[in-house]
Amino acid sequence: MNRFTEEVINQLGYYVYALVNPISHSVFYIGKGTRNRVFAHEQESLKVDFLSDIAEKQKLNEIKQIHSKDMEVDKYILTFGLSENEAFHVENAVINFCKLIDDQKLNIKKLSNIMSGHRSDGQKEALQTFGRVDLLQDALSPKPVDISQLSHHKMMFVKIKPTKDNSDSKRDLKTEEMYNPESEALKKRTLGNWVMSLDKASSIEYILGVYPGSGMIVSAFKIIKDSPRYKVIQGETPSGRKQIRYDFYQYAESITEIDGIQLFPNHIKLTGYQYVDSNGIPCTIQSERVYVGFD
Known part of the structure; x- marks a missing residue:
């Protein structure tokens, strides 16, 4: 270089x-x-x-x-x-x-x-x-790849940052682990305990972790089972309303490519969706997760 x-x-x-x-x-x-x-x-x-x-x-x-x-x-x-x-x-x-x-x-x-x-x-x-x-x-500048090449898949993207987790120390994530897609803490952060519709939980194919500062893909998993494909966690919101979360941790495998597009070790950013625009600039949206491939 x-x-x-x-x-x-x-x-x-x-x-x-x-x-x-x-x-x-x-x-x-x-x-x-x-x-x-x-x-x-x-x-x-x-x-x-x-x-x-x-x-x-x-x-x-x-x-x-x-x-x-x-x-x-x-x-x-x-x-x-x-x-x-x-x-x-x-x-x-x-x-x-x-x-x-x-x-x-x-x-x-x-x-x-x-x-x-x-x-x-x-x-x-x-x-x-x-x-x-x-x-x-x-x-600072991962290689850009247009999301259109993968949009025929049903995918969820989640924001991942290297921080401590107040509820589970096993989910504490250090900066160096963000470069290791095999990190156990990174896997837990990417796959665990998401609030979503039953339809999405039943049909998601891939879940990818994204560092919001650069848009870099830091983790990628494929759901490998049809039934069961998630663990259901019953809970409540702070206001007392019932809430269902889905945990895919036991039902997914780590991957390094999708349809021939290599995600690791050369880091990439997928452009042209809600987290990263078509020019490769990360978007400042508040949503913790976004979906691609769902109508």
Whole structure:
């Protein structure tokens, strides 16, 4: 990968990044920039012989050594969605932190504050706020596929976010599990306890989980039994009205494609329905679930 798409560039704004030597697994450069700045250093390494700046020449020589092994520099985005001034201060802080680790020969253990702290405005709807450039590209801009290719199926789409579940800790969902369609918590979130009509419960073929910030499909299941095909859960609304919920957990299997359209591992977003419009932009609707293929 040697560039971000325009859609991702528009979301990134200013960002701070790290270049890592894949041979020694060491960070050798911290930088800030916009657009495709993180990829530019490898092109600049071709001009290393014409530079007089020692630090710059050292950086580009390291890149040339990596290329000599037929390898590429590992590139990581540390944070994004910043103003130019914010990026300058973050870059300075990260460089100072790396110098502290190096000078004092400190080790880093798992941090007690495992959350990534306050998000910038540009990160608020992003599933991934840092990581390898290819992961960020996929997370911010999944490949669009028009829903018309699948609309002959009866499908339900449900919103899935990485949050705790107040009623069942087994349904607690971490961010990293959103990239694992085999996650047990993700399966429970996608298939469990939905209020719907008996007609829909009896005829749904597929249930898919969608991350609303990007429209990315994060889970996909096919109902594999005709009878029984769900568990009925009797309950009440807060006002005391009787309510029936349907749980498909025991009657569905995880899938990776539908009609030849690969859902994983290359993440996609289905466009042209209530969650994602025909231009691939996620729609801000309140409904927790939407249906496709029902008259």
